[in-house]
Amino acid sequence: MHILVTNDDGVTAPGLLALAQEMRKLGKVSIVAPDRNWSASGHVKTIDRPLRVKEVHLADDSLAWAADGAPSDCVALAVCGFLDEKVDLLVSGINPYANLGDDVTYSGTVTCAMEAAIWGVPAVAMSVNSPDNHLGLVDYGPAARVATKVVQSVVQYGLPHQLLLNVNVPYLPEKQIKGFLVTRQGLRVYHDKVDRRVDPRNRPYYWVIGDVPSGIPERGTDIGALAEGYVSVTPIQLDLTAYHAIPDLNTWVWGAAEPAEPARAPQPPAGPRQKTRARRQASSRR
Ligand code: MN
Numbered sequence: 404m405h406i407l408v409t410n411d412d413g414v415t416a417p418g419l420l421a422l423a424q425e426m427r428k429l430g431k432v433s434i435v436a437p438d439r440n441w442s443a444s445g446h447v448k449t450i451d452r453p454l455r456v457k458e459v460h461l462a463d464d465s466l467a468w469a470a471d472g473a474p475s476d477c478v479a480l481a482v483c484g485f486l487d488e489k490v491d492l493l494v495s496g497i498n499p500y501a502n503l504g505d506d507v508t509y510s511g512t513v514t515c516a517m518e519a520a521i522w523g524v525p526a527v528a529m530s531v532n533s534p535d536n537h538l539g540l541v542d543y544g545p546a547a548r549v550a551t552k553v554v555q556s557v558v559q560y561g562l563p564h565q566l567l568l569n570v571n572v573p574y575l576p577e578k579q580i581k582g583f584l585v586t587r588q589g590l591r592v593y594h595d596k597v598d599r600r601v602d603p604r605n606r607p608y609y610w611v612i613g614d615v616p617s618g619i620p621e622r623g624t625d626i627g628a629l630a631e632g633y634v635s636v637t638p639i640q641l642d643l644t645a646y647h648a649i650p651d652l653n654t655w656v657w658g659a660a661e662p663a664e665p666a667r668a669p670q671p672p673a674g675p676r677q678k679t680r681a682r683r684q685a686s687s688r689r
Contacts, residue, residue, distance in 0.1 A: 404430030411511025418497035421543035434467035435481040446514040447473030474511040478518040493519035496529030504591030516567040546572040589624030
């Protein structure tokens with residue numbers, strides 16, 4: 404089995420190394436990852452510039468490829484021709500923070516898996532729910548071993564086309580992890596606000612930022628599973644169609660609705676035009 408390992412935190416991230424080392428027990432591993440941190444970059448396709456790829460060595464001296472594109476660019480590169488050998492499975496991560504609820508639309512970790520799904524490659528996104536104050540000292544061991552179990556199940560059962568798995572691991576000692584729950588996306592609660600500051604040249608700049616997002620720990624959701632000490636496995640599909648809304652939207656009259664008032668030819672805004680005319684009349688009188 405040929406496993407592609409990538410991430411959104413950059414090729415030097417310790418979560419990538421932990422994942423790659425664990426995946427080597429299951430098959431041949433190729434690493435193509437961004438040369439810098441792209442967290443919260445969403446699903447990106449770089450089309451306005453070429454991509455450069457450098458050979459690098461990870462902390463364990465193993466070979467990796469570092470590309471100057473986004474995480475999803477790295478996946479497209481790898482599966483569309485940069486790697487000679489066909490990729491059988493993609494695993495991205497391990498992201499040091501959980502990707503829950505609407506996070507999946509921001510997450511570079513998850514979009515790696517989305518990109519793989521587009522190219523028909525079974526894909527798993529791995530994140531661990533480490534505390535915000537970990538200062539980079541995350542123990543990725545338990546989550547890496549969870550990744551092995553998830554990949555073994557994916558190989559055993561197979562993933563339907565265009566479906567990917569978003570896996571979130573609680574930050575607990577391995578023996579305290581209760582097991583696996585298949586979940587749906589929960590409700591993330593974001594606390595962002597606009598923080599306006601002024602630069603040394605007296606120009607305003609803005610941060611859209613706030614406390615770490617919280618969430619509703621409802622049973623059956625990804626957030627609920629982590630709160631109870633379970634690994635959350637959420638199946639994600641690329642088809643974002645809200646099928647339940649189609650019947651209702653089909654009752655709308657589209658484009659041919661009777662206007663509430665008789666239609667009139669659009670009039671230009673009165674104010675400035677009249678003033679101009681008045682001024683013109685004033686000047687012609689002079
Ligand atoms: Mn990240």
